[in-house]
Every structure is written in C-alpha cells, then in structure tokens.
Amino acid sequence: MSEEVVFYLRVAFWGLFFLLALCYVIFPVTLPFVSELFKRRRRDIIENFDLPTVSLLISAFNEEGVIERKIQNILEIDYPKEKLEVLIGDDGSADRTAEIIARYADKGITLVKAPKNAGKAAMLNRLQKIAKGEILVFCDANTMFFPNVVRKLVAPFEDRKIGCVCGHLILSDKSGSMLGQGESSYWDLESEIKKFEGILDRLIGGNGALYAIRRNLYTELPVKKSVMDDFFITTKILQKGYFCTFVASAIGTEQTSKESSGEFRRKVRIGRANFNYLWSYLPLLNPFRPLLAYLFFSHKILRWFSPHLIILLFILNALLLPFGRVYQVSFGFLVLAFLVCVTKAVPSAYYFMSMNLALLKGFFLSFRREKSGGWAREARSDE
Structure with a gap:
C-alpha cells in the first residue's frame, strides 16, 4: 500500500472519529455553553x-x-372550556375506539371518523382542516397530560416569532425489557438536549x-410514504424563519x-x-443560518448516519492495523465494545447497538x- 493511500486512509479515519465524537460527546457536552452564549432574547412580544x-x-x-x-x-x-376544542380522529379502528369517543360528545369531545384506515398523517391533515383554534x-392517545400543560404550551406564543412549542415528555418503563429501560434513559438525555435547544429557540x-x-x-403532511409528522411539521416551521422552543414545565407522561x-x-x-424525507430537511443546513445548521447537523444528521460511520470506521481501522500502535489499540477497543454490546453485558451499550441497527435497517x-397509510401499533408496558 503506497504512502499516499495510507495518508488518505488516516485522514478518513480521524475524520470519521471526529464526527462520531462530535455527535456523542462534543455536541451534548458543549451545548449548555453554546446555549448560554447564543440564547435568544425575545423582543417581538404581543402587548396584552x-x-x-x-x-x-x-x-x-x-x-x-x-x-x-x-x-x-x-x-x-x-384551560377555559370555551377556548379549547378537542378533535379525536378515529382512523378506521377495528375495535371500540370510535364507540368510546362518541360517548363524550356532550362533554365537548368531537369524533372525526375516517371510513377506512389511511394512516396518522392523513388523519392529522384532515383534523387540521376542521380545527378552528x-x-x-x-x-x-397514550400520552397523559398534567392539568396545566395547555397553558404552559401557549405562553411562549406571546412572541410573534415563536412558531412551535414542545413540551416535556417523561417516559417510564414497566416492561423490564432491556430496550425499554434503554429508551427511558435515552429519552432523559434527549430531553436535556431539547432543553438547551429550547433556550436557543x-x-x-x-x-x-x-x-x-x-x-x-x-x-x-405527505402521505405517499411514512413520515414522522412531528419532525416534518416542526422543521418546516424552522425553514419558514420562525422559532421552535421547549417548555420543561409542560409535562406529559407515556409508557x-x-x-x-x-x-x-x-x-x-x-x-x-x-x-424517506431527508431531502426536504436539508435546507436546515443553510450556512447563512450557522447556529441552526450546526444543531441540525450535530443532533440529527450525524445521529441518523452513525451506523454508517461506525462501519466505515471499523473497516478503515482494520486496513490501518499495520501502520501504527494507535490503530491496533483502537481496533482492540472497537472489538471489545462490539463484544460488550452483543453479550448484553452493559444494557446501555446493547441499546446503543440495537438502535443503530434499527436506523441502518x-x-x-x-x-x-411502501404502501401509503396504515398503522403499526406496538403494545405498551402499561397494557
């Protein structure tokens, strides 16, 4: 192998190593300082x-x-009842969901029933067209609110430039499964990241x-392929030049x-x-909005492509084994980390591996x- 090829392999190896370190170490560790330096001061306040x-x-x-x-x-x-409209869409359920919702018509609960199962995105599009708020x-349906959630969520809209407000979801696990416990721990970290991104709006x-x-x-929402409705809607708001924030005191719980x-x-x-819709999110990498581009790249793009980066890093490390002790040590570490994940010796490591495999799949x-519409509901740990 020529020296030139080895040089480029080394550059690629350390480049990949940096990107993974940025995603999982540098970004979360430095985010509190970034949020303090660049926190947004809300000025465009609606009077009264x-x-x-x-x-x-x-x-x-x-x-x-x-x-x-x-x-x-x-x-x-x-929340004032005269100012709160509740629309629940039954998307062609095969059980008694619609029947139960219909019982509460006199309590201000409106049932919107679809003739057949078309998927969550199609139902949300339909509900939005009916909504008056x-x-x-x-x-x-399985998220339980604290009583003050709606008041907490609407408060930031006093600023005209706030387009989206996200509440604090607390996940709990009753299943005892390793992935369930891992998801709960992961979500705690994700909520911390959201808190600091919220300071930046x-x-x-x-x-x-x-x-x-x-x-x-x-x-x-597009309906031809599956879409993460929450991510799609909120990123489009960012692309329109509005801000999205996080309210830690607006709490919901879920299993x-x-x-x-x-x-x-x-x-x-x-x-x-x-x-499916990665191409539609790429405008968030606009270099003229560097802070937003940095957050999107570090928090989402690198995380979504982590399995690809890890596999490439492993291959490059194997090729570089004859060219330095550092590569032999790093390869040994990678093999050891893989064994720890596979043997489930450390639950969080097993969760990390499983979720990256899921991303890759x-x-x-x-x-x-892909067939448009449809649901794939999973049983929850409280059922």
Missing part, C-alpha cells in the same frame, strides 16, 4: 397577550385500552406526543413499548420515515416501495 383559542388534535387507531383514560385526562385540563396542540424537531404550533404555519422487539420495530419505522427500507 390573551389566552388564544386552542384545538387539541389526536389521531387514534385501535386505542380502546387507553382512549377513555385519555379523554378523562383531557377533561381535567385547566389559533393554536394546534398535537398529542398521542431552535429546537430540532418536536415530539408528537406533546407539541403545539400556530395553525397558519401547518404544512400538509415505553411492552417488548424489546416492539421497541426495535418502532425505531426502524422512525428511521425509515426520517430517511430503516435507511435501506427507505429505498423500497
């Missing part, structure tokens, strides 16, 4: 800001086990379980998937949906034809 009208939108499919508890939770929300609040992607937007900023296999399948679907599935 009054509580806006709100439409709460829920797309449900086969949720008979949880929908009544969710409705009772909604009825306990501390100035602010749209999105949540899932540049939150990269909301959470479908608990977020709000201005109705006039809604972008119709993880009941089985490890369910958590893995969910991550595959998320990965596939994100790769989602990446390859994104190149295949």
Whole structure:
C-alpha cells in the first residue's frame, strides 16, 4: 500500500472519529455553553397577550385500552372550556375506539371518523382542516397530560416569532425489557438536549406526543410514504424563519413499548420515515443560518448516519492495523465494545447497538416501495 493511500486512509479515519465524537460527546457536552452564549432574547412580544383559542388534535387507531383514560385526562385540563376544542380522529379502528369517543360528545369531545384506515398523517391533515383554534396542540392517545400543560404550551406564543412549542415528555418503563429501560434513559438525555435547544429557540424537531404550533404555519403532511409528522411539521416551521422552543414545565407522561422487539420495530419505522424525507430537511443546513445548521447537523444528521460511520470506521481501522500502535489499540477497543454490546453485558451499550441497527435497517427500507397509510401499533408496558 503506497504512502499516499495510507495518508488518505488516516485522514478518513480521524475524520470519521471526529464526527462520531462530535455527535456523542462534543455536541451534548458543549451545548449548555453554546446555549448560554447564543440564547435568544425575545423582543417581538404581543402587548396584552390573551389566552388564544386552542384545538387539541389526536389521531387514534385501535386505542380502546387507553382512549377513555385519555379523554378523562383531557377533561381535567385547566384551560377555559370555551377556548379549547378537542378533535379525536378515529382512523378506521377495528375495535371500540370510535364507540368510546362518541360517548363524550356532550362533554365537548368531537369524533372525526375516517371510513377506512389511511394512516396518522392523513388523519392529522384532515383534523387540521376542521380545527378552528389559533393554536394546534398535537398529542398521542397514550400520552397523559398534567392539568396545566395547555397553558404552559401557549405562553411562549406571546412572541410573534415563536412558531412551535414542545413540551416535556417523561417516559417510564414497566416492561423490564432491556430496550425499554434503554429508551427511558435515552429519552432523559434527549430531553436535556431539547432543553438547551429550547433556550436557543431552535429546537430540532418536536415530539408528537406533546407539541403545539400556530395553525397558519401547518404544512400538509405527505402521505405517499411514512413520515414522522412531528419532525416534518416542526422543521418546516424552522425553514419558514420562525422559532421552535421547549417548555420543561409542560409535562406529559407515556409508557415505553411492552417488548424489546416492539421497541426495535418502532425505531426502524422512525428511521425509515426520517430517511424517506431527508431531502426536504436539508435546507436546515443553510450556512447563512450557522447556529441552526450546526444543531441540525450535530443532533440529527450525524445521529441518523452513525451506523454508517461506525462501519466505515471499523473497516478503515482494520486496513490501518499495520501502520501504527494507535490503530491496533483502537481496533482492540472497537472489538471489545462490539463484544460488550452483543453479550448484553452493559444494557446501555446493547441499546446503543440495537438502535443503530434499527436506523441502518430503516435507511435501506427507505429505498423500497411502501404502501401509503396504515398503522403499526406496538403494545405498551402499561397494557
């Protein structure tokens, strides 16, 4: 192997190493300092800001086990009833979901029933067209709100430039599965990242379980392929020049998937949906908006492509074994890390490996034809 080839292999190796370090170490560790240096000061405040009208939108499919508890939770929300509209879409459920929702018509709960199962994105598009509120609040059927959530979510809209507000979802695990526990721990870290991105008012992607937007900023969701509705909608708001923020005190709770296999399948679907529309998110890398580009690249792009980077790093490291002790040591570390993951000796390491495998599978599935619409519901640890 020529010296020139070895030189380029070394450059590629250390470049990949830096990108992975940026994603998993440098970015999260330095984000608190970045948020303090560049935090946004809100100036475009609406005088005499009054509580806006709100439409709460829920797309449900086969949720008979949880929908009544969710409705009772909604009825306990501390917000003026005359300013709160509740629209629950039943997307062709095969169980008693629609029947249960219909019982609460006299309590201000509106059932929007689809003739057949078309998918969450299609139902949200339909609900948005019906909604009358100035602010749209999105949540899932299995997400339980604290009573003050809506008040907390609408407060930042006092600033005209705020287009999206994300609440704080707390995940708990009753399944005891390794992936369920890992997801709960991962979400705690993700919430910390969201908190600091919220200080910057540049939150990269909301959470479908608990977020709000201005109705006039809604972008119709594509339905030909699966899409992460929360990420698609919130990134389009950022692309329009508005800001997205995070409110840690707007709290909702949710359970993880009941089985490890369910958590893995969910991550595959998320990965596939994100790769399906990756091209539409690339404007966030606009160099003329450097802070937003840095956050999107470090938080999302590098994480989505982590499995690709890790595989390439392993291959390059193997090729460089004869050219220095440092490469022999790093290769040994990579092999040891792989064994720790595979043997499940460290639960968090096993979770990390499983989620990267799910991302990789989602990446390859994104190149295949996909039936539009439809749901793939996973049992949750509280069922």
